[in-house]
Amino acid sequence: MIALSLGLIAAGGAGVAVLLLQVGHRTQVVTVVRDVQVGQVLTAKDLGKASVALDPTVKAVNADDLGQVVGKRAAVELRPGSLLAPSQVTRNNLVKAGEQLVPIGLKPDQVPATALVPGQKVQLVHVPVQGETETDKASNSLPRTLPGRVVKASDAAPGTGVVVVDVATSAEDGPTAAAWVSAGTLRLVLAAPGGH
Numbered sequence: 791m792i793a794l795s796l797g798l799i800a801a802g803g804a805g806v807a808v809l810l811l812q813v814g815h816r817t818q819v820v821t822v823v824r825d826v827q828v829g830q831v832l833t834a835k836d837l838g839k840a841s842v843a844l845d846p847t848v849k850a851v852n853a854d855d856l857g858q859v860v861g862k863r864a865a866v867e868l869r870p871g872s873l874l875a876p877s878q879v880t881r882n883n884l885v886k887a888g889e890q891l892v893p894i895g896l897k898p899d900q901v902p903a904t905a906l907v908p909g910q911k912v913q914l915v916h917v918p919v920q921g922e923t924e925t926d927k928a929s930n931s932l933p934r935t936l937p938g939r940v941v942k943a944s945d946a947a948p949g950t951g952v953v954v955v956d957v958a959t960s961a962e963d964g965p966t967a968a969a970w971v972s973a974g975t976l977r978l979v980l981a982a983p984g985g986h
Contacts, residue, residue, distance in 0.1 A: 817844040818853035819873055826868035828908055828942040829884040834860050837874065849875050865908055867942070884908060884941045890964030891941060891956050894971055894978060898951035902980055906943035906955055911981035914938050914957065914967050919975060936963040937981075 823838040837860070839853045850873040851859055862879040885891050894914075914936040938957040946953050955978065959967050970976035 815843065816841045817850075819844065820851040820853055820856050820859060822868045822870055822872050822874055824870050826864045828864055828867050830864050832860055832862055832864060832879065836868070840873075842873070848873070849877070851876055851879075885958050888961050889958045890961050892938070892959055892964055892967045892971065894955045894957055894967075894976060896953045896955060896978060898946070898953075900977065901946070901951075901953050902978075904980060906940050906953075906980075908940055908942060910940040912938045912940060912957060913979040913981055914959065914963075914970065915977045915979050916970050917975050917977050919973070935979075936967055938963075938967070938978075 818839055818841055821838045821840045822836065824836055826832060826836050834856075837856060839856065842850075844850060859874065859879055862881055863884065864878065865880040865884075866878050868874070868878060892914075916934040918933075936959055938959045941956040941958050943956075944954040957967070957978070967976060
């Protein structure tokens with residue numbers, strides 16, 4: 791019994807030592823130190839370093855790679871105090887050459903339950919005002935649509951609940967989409983994953 795007790799104590803002590811070593815292993819990672827908007831170019835002043843005990847499943851930019859992150863754009867909105875993940879930055883400009891940015895205000899009943907995220911493909915649909923029909927198409931035809939891509943979606947405005955979504959469209963489609971927004975005849979539809 792004494793030998794068995796000593797064996798259990800030794801095994802327990804070894805287990806605690808292994809656990810302490812694992813908990814004590816810390817990794818230097820990049821952190822966000824101030825608010826960064828979607829599409830904004832990251833500077834050294836936006837970022838910091840921290841030593842954390844990192845779970846292997848958590849993806850964070852290593853502190854040694856800080857210089858490679860500076861100069862890239864934020865693919866999502868970044869908040870102070872958070873770790874920076876590789877997927878949160880991009881080399882690409884979120885509005886490409888030949889595109890225009892169209893802001894679209896969505897009322898609470900028009901906002902999809904699925905979160906709108908940068909890069910998500912959408913369709914801008916022209917819905918005639920009630921009582922009107924498309925003059926250049928038969929009344930039973932499908933509504934006119936334009937392809938777009940979400941660049942940023944705001945939080946719901948206090949009081950009204952309106953969400954403003956910045957959508958990138960081609961330079962040809964931008965003025966048409968803006969006119970639909972102005973007339974209140976534009977609706978936003980999420981494209982299927984991988985869809986156009």
